[in-house]
Structure formats: C-alpha cells, structure tokens
Amino acid sequence: MAMKTVGVVGCGLMGSGIVQVSAQAGFPTVVVEANRALLDRGLAGIGTTLEGLVAKAKLEAKDREAILGRITGTIRLEDLTACDLVVEAITENQPLKNETFARLDQICPPHAVLASNTSSCNVTAMAAATKRPAQVLGLHFFNPVPLMKLVEVVRTILTDDASVKIAGEWVRAIGKVPVAAKDSTGFIVNRLLVPYLLEAIRVYESGLASLEDIDQAMKLGCGYPMGPFTLLDLVGLDTTMYVAEVMFEEFREARYAPPPLLKRMVMAGHLGRKSGRGFYDYRQK
Helix, strand or coil: CCCCCEEEECCCHHHHHHHHHHHHCCCCEEEECCCHHHHHHHHHHHHHHHHHHHHCCCCCHHHHHHHHHCEEEECCHHHHCCCCEEEECCCCCHHHHHHHHHHHHHHCCCCCEEEECCCCCCHHHHHHCCCCHHHEEEEEECCCCCCCCEEEEEECCCCCHHHHHHHHHHHHHCCCEEEEEECCCCCCHHHHHHHHHHHHHHHHHCCCCCHHHHHHHHHHHHCCCCCHHHHHHHHCHHHHHHHHHHHHHHHCCHHHCCCHHHHHHHHCCCCEHHHCECCCECCCC
C-alpha cells in the first residue's frame, strides 16, 4: 500500500511533534484535537518551531510554508476518512484510548493502519476494541519528537506482518529509526529506564549523595547526556509516577514501585520543569 495521507489524534507535546515530522517528510497530515483552543495552540507551536529552524538557517522560509500547507487541523475525527495511517497521541488513559480506537475503526478506511503513541498503555486492548485488530500496533515516539531518532514499533499478538511493514516504512520515511518490540508494558526503553530513575530517587532518599553529585556521577561515569534527576524533571515527576504505577501493576516487582519521595513531590505539585520546581528549582531561570 502506498502511504499517502497521515492522521494524528492529539496536537499536544507529542502529537504536534509527530505532525511536524510527518509534514516535513512530505506527507499531507490531518491532526485532530478535542477543541479549537487546543488545536490552535498545537498548530501555533509547530509554526514557532519551524520559524526557529528558519532563523537558524536550518530550513528555507519557502519550505516552512510548504510544510504548514501540508497540515490540516480539525476538531472532528470524521475528517480522518482519507487517512492511510492514523497515530493516536492523546492522554495516557486506557479506557479513553480504547474508545478512540473503536471510533477510528468506524471512521477510517478499511485498509488504514491504526497506531498508538502510548508509552505505558496496553496496545492489545486498543486492538481488541476494533474490528481490524491485525492492523493495530504501537508507534512510540520520544520527546522531543523532531530531534529524537527512535520509534518503538510495538507488535501485539494480533498484529499482522503487512501492518508492521507499512508502519516501519513510514517511520523510516520520516527520518526515524524503528526498533521492534512486543506489547509488554514499558516496551524496551521504559522497561530499562524507569527502574533506573526510581533507584536514583531511592539512593538520594537514603542520603548516599546529593542530587547534584548523583547527576554528575552518571553523566561523567556512564557518559549519559544528563543525570537522572535532570531527566526526571524534564519528563515530569507525575508522568514518571504514572508509568511506574502501571508497570508495578503489570509486573508486581519492587523495582517498579514509586518511592515515597516521588509520591510526596507529586502531591506537593513539584512536577519538574513544567511546574517550575521538581528536584531542582527552575523558578529563577
């Protein structure tokens, strides 16, 4: 099947990035949001990002206009009727995702592949909510989407070879590198990353070392681009706790259990960069 038109459900942080890279690669892309205000905010963010690339001479002004011309914004799922691939990028809520896939199944053409950008929800459950389970899979992008090269292509026990092939070809066409994973909570990256981040919090809780020294140790000792606490603040402590809780519910292993300090910081509203304060204080920066 020749991939012609792409749909994206959600124009938030991840959805807008997926829309941008799809349109930059030459695909007409339709993005759906819940309301006009959220849609306008997401589209404005894409425009600002592209304008930044023009200012840095990484993109021609005419190319920016061409990219924006390939993006169509709407608040109606029904406008996805011509899409060959639809990527869902809404909030991490399993019942809401299942409901969305059931609606997409009714709206999208029979040949369309339906994908989820989920990092923690059950892709098999989304597939089971449709009448085309063989054409449902996960496409887990990483933040920020325009810069991060990796996409986890998540196959359920129901996904067929043709859908995996179509999704992989599109991932490569937009300049990303696909890796294959099975539908198991956390996939590859979060399965390994989340226990590391949680253990860093436990090490700090125990009084072994300061935040700054733990971050410095992991940067200089392991060659990581940032330490665990800088990364936690970037990802969001609430997001990390939610993913950890989902993984603990799935595996019932202590390494996935959110530490007490993480829970209390989330209760206090110290969520990281997005709230101005997490493990570090960003309010004066």
